[in-house]
Amino acid sequence: MNMIQTPKRWAITSAILFASFRTTFASTSIYSACQAPTPDPLTGCPPNTFWVSQTDCGADFTTIQGAISSLPDNNTNYTILVMPGIYVEQLNVTRSAPLTILGQTSTPNAQESNTVTVYWAAANANGKFSDNAFTSVLTVAPTLEASLTGSGPTGYPVPADTPFGCIDFRVYNIDFRNVATEFSAGPSLAVSVSRANAGFYFSGFYSYQDTVYVGKLGNAYFYRNTIAGQTDFLYGFGTAWIQHSQIQMRSCGGGVVAWKGTNTTFPNKYGVYISDSFLNAANSSIAPSMIGKCYLGRPWNAQHRSVYLNTYMDASIRPQGYEKWSSNPLTDNYNNYTVMAEYNSSGPGFNLSARIAGNLTIEFTAKQARVYRTPLDVFMTPGGAQPDISWIDPAAYTW
Ligand SMILES: *[C@@H]1O[C@H](CO)[C@@H](O)[C@H](O)[C@H]1NC(C)=O
Ligand SMILES: *[C@@H]1O[C@H](CO)[C@@H](O)[C@H](O)[C@H]1NC(C)=O
Ligand SMILES: *[C@@H]1O[C@H](CO)[C@@H](O)[C@H](O)[C@H]1NC(C)=O
Ligand SMILES: *[C@@H]1O[C@H](CO)[C@@H](O)[C@H](O)[C@H]1NC(C)=O
Ligand SMILES: *[C@@H]1O[C@H](CO)[C@@H](O)[C@H](O)[C@H]1NC(C)=O
Ligand SMILES: *[C@@H]1O[C@H](CO)[C@@H](O)[C@H](O)[C@H]1NC(C)=O
Ligand SMILES: *[C@@H]1O[C@H](CO)[C@@H](O)[C@H](O)[C@H]1NC(C)=O
């Protein structure tokens, strides 16, 4: 059974570390100079940077996957700088050593001005694929098996001896769009992270169903991203923290989130945490037809954990908040392991009396919310040792 309590000592340590991040680091990413357009595109880039362009014959590669595939997995850090353009390709990162992919931009703090988009079109409808994994625009996982969703309450049985994948994968200023359909018609992943650490900064993820997948032993941090979808568009088994981001509902279906937890012998915090963010209808044309129709989430299995922290919710959100999953009998919050919670929500989508009457959404007290205060509290190591979150860009705490 999952344990929800954090030892007190831990909470104190994490508060101290978090405070030091806030004050120690500069307010822009260390990659801004590399990302800025310059006559020699590699000006300001770290050593071991390759560049990708579809039009400049001086570039190292014409496709992003061409650059990724060229990298040796030999404990050397690499960076890939991508020139503006529309790249129609599936990306697959299996290496374990650090890799950073940058979109070129003169405005790195503005996701809406991103110049690089990666497109793919694949939805797993009517058994078209043997697994959702094959639909993803970007996959970060050491092996194919590590990335498989599988089925049933425990999903695909990933072999225990599968190695960990990328210890530090980062993307800055790139949008990923799975354009299989313009409505929910089967899983169509924009990103898939399993058995790997991945940080996404000022990036965008767009599809309609199962847009963001954080699979088993996946750790993913999203900072100032836009994530747009319709049905269960944040899903998985791993741990995701979404900070200062725009969650855009393109219609209503299932829930915004659907997570499968795992019973482990050590305490875990697998789940999705949406912090200081905004849940809005994707645009004003569709907003009126969505009022009161979108659920915050639904439990993909009984160990589901999702927590909204300090988040604004527009009128699209159902007054009752979360919903049950009709085919899943284990959906009440009184079993002490299903966590469908919120703390300090605001906006017209937050109706406290309806939440309480619905008897499904947990309204955290300040004390309960403190257990999930920062990424340090959730990206746990087996055994409960202080987690290593050095793969998260420290500047992302201060921007
Ligand atoms: C996890 O443990 C709970 C409580 O013992 C049990 O009811 C549930 O079926 C288990 N879930 C899985 C996916 O094994
Ligand atoms: C990794 O491979 C690259 C390309 O062959 C080489 O330049 C680099 O020195 C290697 N790094 C290590 C740690 O061996
Ligand atoms: C390589 O990346 C790791 C993890 O991000 C970092 O600790 C290390 O300093 C980097 N090494 C170099 C030579 O940049
Ligand atoms: C990613 O690449 C690995 C290694 O080539 C391959 O085994 C795997 O099938 C690929 N994953 C996907 C989802 O295509
Ligand atoms: C609004 O969003 C919907 C759903 O994504 C889309 O079909 C429609 O084209 C958008 N309308 C405008 C005006 O952007
Ligand atoms: C509640 O959330 C708002 C943002 O919506 C934030 O400004 C405020 O500080 C939060 N209050 C607490 C007690 O965390
Ligand atoms: C809320 O639901 C639980 C089981 O899911 C039930 O035991 C309890 O009586 C319900 N409370 C109210 C006030 O309906």
Ligand SMILES: *[C@@H]1O[C@H](CO)[C@@H](O)[C@H](O)[C@H]1NC(C)=O
């Ligand atoms: C859940 O925890 C509460 C408080 O510790 C306890 O009273 C209740 O019996 C527990 N319920 C289950 C189903 O274990």
Ligand SMILES: *[C@@H]1O[C@H](CO)[C@@H](O)[C@H](O)[C@H]1NC(C)=O
């Ligand atoms: C909140 O929900 C209750 C039903 O529980 C409803 O009567 C009330 O009108 C709602 N309030 C607002 C402001 O929508």
